Amino acid sequence: MTATSPITPSFKALIPFFVFITTFLSVGIIQDDFYALPAPIAVIAGILVAFLMFKQSVNSKIDTLLKGCGDPKILTMCLIYLLAGAFAAVTKATGSVDTIVNLGMDVINVQYIYFGVFIIAAFLSVSTGTSVGSIVALAPIVIGFSDTGGFSLGILCGALLGGAMFGDNLSVISDTTIASTQSLGVKMSDKFKTNIKIAIPAALVTIGILIYQGIHLDTNASESVTYSYSLLKIAPYLIVIGLSVIGVNVFVTLVLGVLTAGILGLFYGDFSIIQFTRIAYTGFTDMTEIFLLSLLTGGLAALVAFNGGIEFILVKIKTLIRNQKSAQFGIAALVSSVNFAIANNTVAIIISGSIAKSINDEYSLDNKQTASTLDIFACITQGILPYGAQVLMILSLAKGHMTYVDLISNTWYLLFLFISTVLFIVLRRNSKS
Numbered sequence: 144m145t146a147t148s149p150i151t152p153s154f155k156a157l158i159p160f161f162v163f164i165t166t167f168l169s170v171g172i173i174q175d176d177f178y179a180l181p182a183p184i185a186v187i188a189g190i191l192v193a194f195l196m197f198k199q200s201v202n203s204k205i206d207t208l209l210k211g212c213g214d215p216k217i218l219t220m221c222l223i224y225l226l227a228g229a230f231a232a233v234t235k236a237t238g239s240v241d242t243i244v245n246l247g248m249d250v251i252n253v254q255y256i257y258f259g260v261f262i263i264a265a266f267l268s269v270s271t272g273t274s275v276g277s278i279v280a281l282a283p284i285v286i287g288f289s290d291t292g293g294f295s296l297g298i299l300c301g302a303l304l305g306g307a308m309f310g311d312n313l314s315v316i317s318d319t320t321i322a323s324t325q326s327l328g329v330k331m332s333d334k335f336k337t338n339i340k341i342a343i344p345a346a347l348v349t350i351g352i353l354i355y356q357g358i359h360l361d362t363n364a365s366e367s368v369t370y371s372y373s374l375l376k377i378a379p380y381l382i383v384i385g386l387s388v389i390g391v392n393v394f395v396t397l398v399l400g401v402l403t404a405g406i407l408g409l410f411y412g413d414f415s416i417i418q419f420t421r422i423a424y425t426g427f428t429d430m431t432e433i434f435l436l437s438l439l440t441g442g443l444a445a446l447v448a449f450n451g452g453i454e455f456i457l458v459k460i461k462t463l464i465r466n467q468k469s470a471q472f473g474i475a476a477l478v479s480s481v482n483f484a485i486a487n488n489t490v491a492i493i494i495s496g497s498i499a500k501s502i503n504d505e506y507s508l509d510n511k512q513t514a515s516t517l518d519i520f521a522c523i524t525q526g527i528l529p530y531g532a533q534v535l536m537i538l539s540l541a542k543g544h545m546t547y548v549d550l551i552s553n554t555w556y557l558l559f560l561f562i563s564t565v566l567f568i569v570l571r572r573n574s575k576s
Contacts, residue, residue, distance in 0.1 A: 150448075150451050162188055164185075208446055211442040217325075221437055222394070223316075224321065225426075227317075228427055230316060230379070231272065234271070234380070238413065241372070242376040242377055245372040257357045261303075261309075261350065264305075264306025265306040267307075268306065270380035270384065272311070274307035275533060277307040278303060301555065304554045304556075308522050308523075312522040315384070323492050326500055327510045327513050328510060329511050336511075346556060346559075348559045349559055382396075436490060457501050461505070475568075478516075478524075488525035495517065526557045537550060
């Protein structure tokens with residue numbers, strides 16, 4: 144977006160954003176389901192209010208909306224979502240998800256079950272890019288462990304939630320990673336390298352606690368079960384993770400991941416070539432909501448920015464910022480607040496992204512660290528929300544045998560991730576990259 148004169152900060156210009164957030168939040172509260180109303184519909188409500196409020200001509204507003212929707216970063220984000228969806232769908236069809244779960248359950252000793260659940264959930268969510276998907280896949284198995292005797296349901300589910308959020312935060316095909324890196328113009332590999340320096344210490348402390356908690360478990364507490372799997376089916380995940388870490392272009396990485404999974408599926412007879420294409424397309428359609436959400440939010444943000452809403456937020460935030468470290472904490476507070484309001488970490492990052500980028504540039508912050516800060520604090524907030532999808536899913540499957548407090552008090556990873564991130568911001572010397 145360009146303007147011929149300086150933009151005047153305006154609180155009024157933020158009203159369309161508030162309409163979007165309020166619509167999304169209020170329907171979720173009324174329906175007791177924060178995914179009852181498709182998020183793109185809530186964005187459209189905000190866009191309609193923007194068209195009614197702002198004084199430019201209809202053609203001018205449409206032009207601003209379309210420029211926001213067509214921003215290269217937004218379109219890049221959308222295309223990555225499509226490829227990530229195809230990868231998730233094809234690997235699921237080949238049985239790769241089941242392979243990871245069965246492999247983990249086959250090799251874990253009973254005394255290391257808490258630690259094992261954390262590791263499997265972490266690897267599965269890193270590989271698939273979704274914490275909710277990992278919880279859906281693992282929760283029935285994990286909750287079933289508590290019925291075999293001797294296991295704490297709270298610790299098991301706390302390990303599951305922590306591992307799922309660990310992987311979601313680091314995964315190169317996660318919605319949150321895609322949104323945060325594109326918002327800050329950072330390579331996924333660079334963000335991953337910065338992020339992992341923060342996440343690994345938190346994960347190691349968590350693992351230590353989980354191992355200690357499992358030491359005294361009865362080794363005869365669970366039945367002997369035989370799991371079947373093919374190690375070769377893990378290959379697509381290893382390829383995607385490996386190529387991403389070494390810095391290969393994300394489009395190339397995901398295409399190779401999809402093709403590898405497709406070849407394995409054909410080799411094992413899981414599907415035909417035509418079925419492979421249909422499965423990949425189903426993956427595309429699975430990402431329709433987040434695709435449209437990103438597109439429309441980009442347009443709404445452009446309308447709000449053009450009329451001074453973003454500038455107003457920047458002016459207010461800057462009054463609280465004194466240096467680079469307080470700027471990072473300001474970004475953390477911003478994305479956490481938005482996430483508390485709408486219970487969706489991806490949407491929170493998308494909404495906060497342009498503001499975070501402005502603060503980042505204004506205070507010469509490290510782009511990689513800012514992208515990590517956005518993603519991590521959205522992850523932490525999402526993981527502790529009693530009305531967030533991850534917590535609701537686990538509590539629902541637990542069917543009253545565990546309270547919210549039991550779950551969160553045993554989710555050690557999120558606590559130590561918060562501590563690790565704060566220390567990283569405070570102790571690290573920041574420089575613009």
